[in-house]
Amino acid sequence: MKPIDFWFSIGSTYSYLTVMRLPEYAAQQGVVFNWRPFDVRAIMTEQNNIPFAHKPAKSSHMWRDIERRAGKYGLPIKVPVPYPLEELVFANQVALLGMREGWGQAYTVEAYRMWFTEGKKAGTEANVLECLKRIGQDSVRVIKLAHSPEIASALVDETTHCRELGIFGAPSFVVDGEVFWGNDRLEDAVSWRKNGCVR
Amino acid sequence: MKPIDFWFSIGSTYSYLTVMRLPEYAAQQGVVFNWRPFDVRAIMTEQNNIPFAHKPAKSSHMWRDIERRAGKYGLPIKVPVPYPLEELVFANQVALLGMREGWGQAYTVEAYRMWFTEGKKAGTEANVLECLKRIGQDSVRVIKLAHSPEIASALVDETTHCRELGIFGAPSFVVDGEVFWGNDRLEDAVSWRKNGCVR
Numbered sequence: 001m002k003p004i005d006f007w008f009s010i011g012s013t014y015s016y017l018t019v020m021r022l023p024e025y026a027a028q029q030g031v032v033f034n035w036r037p038f039d040v041r042a043i044m045t046e047q048n049n050i051p052f053a054h055k056p057a058k059s060s061h062m063w064r065d066i067e068r069r070a071g072k073y074g075l076p077i078k079v080p081v082p083y084p085l086e087e088l089v090f091a092n093q094v095a096l097l098g099m100r101e102g103w104g105q106a107y108t109v110e111a112y113r114m115w116f117t118e119g120k121k122a123g124t125e126a127n128v129l130e131c132l133k134r135i136g137q138d139s140v141r142v143i144k145l146a147h148s149p150e151i152a153s154a155l156v157d158e159t160t161h162c163r164e165l166g167i168f169g170a171p172s173f174v175v176d177g178e179v180f181w182g183n184d185r186l187e188d189a190v191s192w193r194k195n196g197c198v199r
Numbered sequence: 200m201k202p203i204d205f206w207f208s209i210g211s212t213y214s215y216l217t218v219m220r221l222p223e224y225a226a227q228q229g230v231v232f233n234w235r236p237f238d239v240r241a242i243m244t245e246q247n248n249i250p251f252a253h254k255p256a257k258s259s260h261m262w263r264d265i266e267r268r269a270g271k272y273g274l275p276i277k278v279p280v281p282y283p284l285e286e287l288v289f290a291n292q293v294a295l296l297g298m299r300e301g302w303g304q305a306y307t308v309e310a311y312r313m314w315f316t317e318g319k320k321a322g323t324e325a326n327v328l329e330c331l332k333r334i335g336q337d338s339v340r341v342i343k344l345a346h347s348p349e350i351a352s353a354l355v356d357e358t359t360h361c362r363e364l365g366i367f368g369a370p371s372f373v374v375d376g377e378v379f380w381g382n383d384r385l386e387d388a389v390s391w392r393k394n395g396c397v398r
Contacts, residue, residue: 047254055246057367061380068377068387072397168256178267181260184383188267198271 003032004189005174007162009040010095010108010123011088012170013066013081016116018183019108019171021073029190033173035105037095039159040170041088047168069183076117087123089155094128094146096155098137106135202231203388204373206361208239209294209307209322210287211369212265212280215315216382218307218370220272228389234304236294238358239369240287246367268382275316286322288354293327293345295354297336305334 006022008015026033044050052059063079070077085091091111098104110131114120120127125143132139145151162172166179173180173189180189188198205221207214225232243249251258262278269276284290290310297303309330313319319326324342331338344350361371365378372379372388379388387397 047256049254049257051250055248055367057246057365058248060365061367061378064377065380065384068391068397072387166256166259168254168260178263179260181264185264188271192267198267 001031001193002176003034004193006033006035007038007165007167007170007172007174008035008108009038009088009170010091010111011085012040013062013083014183015171016077016112017066017069017073017075018186019112020075022186023105023109025186031190031193035095035099035108036158037092037099037104037108037155038162038167038170039089039092039155041084042159043163043168049168051169078117078119081116081119082121085121085123087121089123089152090146091123091128093151093155094132094142096158097142097146097151103135103137107131107137110134200230200392201375202233203392204235205232206235206237206366206369206371206373207307208237208287208369209290209310210284211239212261212282213382214370215276215311216265216268216272216274217385218311219274221385222304222308224385230389230392234294234298234307235357236291236298236303236307236354237361237366237369238288238291238354240283241358242362242367248367250368277316277318280315280318281320284320284322286320288322288351289345290322290327292350292354293331293341295357296341296345296350302334302336306330306336309333 006018008019022033052062067077067079095104095108095111098107111122111127114127114131115122120130122128122131128143129139132142165174165177167174167181169181171183173185175189175192178192180186180192191197191199205217207218221232251261266276266278294303294307294310297306310321310326313326313330314321319329321327321330327342328338331341364373364376366373366380368380370382372384374388374391377391379385379391390396390398
């Protein structure tokens with residue numbers, strides 16, 4: 001079975017639910033997910049897609065909804081968390097480097113855990129340092145490399161690719177050109193891969 | 200078991216999925232839903248919550264997503280449908296009158312069926328006439344009454360009530376003060392009513 005592209009951006013709130021449950025869910029379903037970080041803020045800004053800023057009723061529901069759903073999935077959570085992330089781009093540059101080197105999932109899961117259970121914003125130099133230490137990576141080496149023009153440009157390229165696919169938010173799953181947006185569509189994406197339709 | 204308030208607005212696209220599946224789902228679950236029309240456009244406009252206008256990637260996903268989910272629920276559909284509705288307010292005034300008189304669900308289901316399978320916009324005088332005829336109501340009497348200041352003001356009052364509850368979009372389900380937004384949260388609302396948590 002071909003993998004499903006899992007497009008995510010550390011900085012998206014609902015992605016907490018997906019990132020934390022995906023490793024186990026993927027194994028249960030026997031489906032491989034290709035974790036691909038991108039810069040969701042660049043895309044949303046250019047599309048004038050600003051879902052929460054200056055929308056108190058919608059924001060308030062978002063935190064409560066994520067909290068209720070974390071309960072459903074058995075995930076620890078302490079909301080609201082500090083939001084938005086100033087260092088979204090750097091947080092995802094580290095993730096992209098990690099995906100190349102094989103520790104990207106561990107980093108992403110730990111970055112979300114720190115953000116959603118300890119209130120530590122992903123992407124700040126101090127928090128990236130701590131996150132990398134927790135997963136056993138050499139922080140100094142990684143941080144230097146993640147700042148390199150090559151990694152910065154690779155994240156821009158992935159974001160361009162997202163735009164061409166019709167992605168407008170995170171998380172998104174892409175199966176044979178079908179875009180499924182949101183944590184709520186993880187099951188639909190798997191159904192599409194297995195059955196060619198949503199069941 | 201106390202009923203669940205089902206706040207809806209004819210004019211909301213995703214509400215097609217809810218309106219069409221709710222009668223059967225409610226019976227299966229043994230839960231009563233109190234169907235309450237409101238003016239979602241007034242609330243979204245004042246909250247600057249404009250999810251689809253001038254957002255081609257997001258709009259395109261919305262139609263495709265509704266189509267895929269209609270397949271999951273076994274509902275006929277022909278998308279995209281004419282959107283938005285100019286006569287959203289009148290469409291919901293008729294619904295409100297119908298809820299008082301006992302034919303509101305039949306009208307709402309038929310209005311959505313006409314809109315999503317025949318491309319006939321809800322709320323225009325011609326389509327309301329036809330819709331009322333199909334469900335066996337006296338169109339002339341109903342249309343006159345639905346235009347009355349009393350019904351117009353009742354819809355405004357219901358919309359004010361929504362605002363106070365923290366509702367920002369449609370459909371929304373309210374259970375003991377908990378707001379659940381979207382067709383995707385129907386199951387969560389039922390779980391909350393039955394278990395006091397989302398399972």
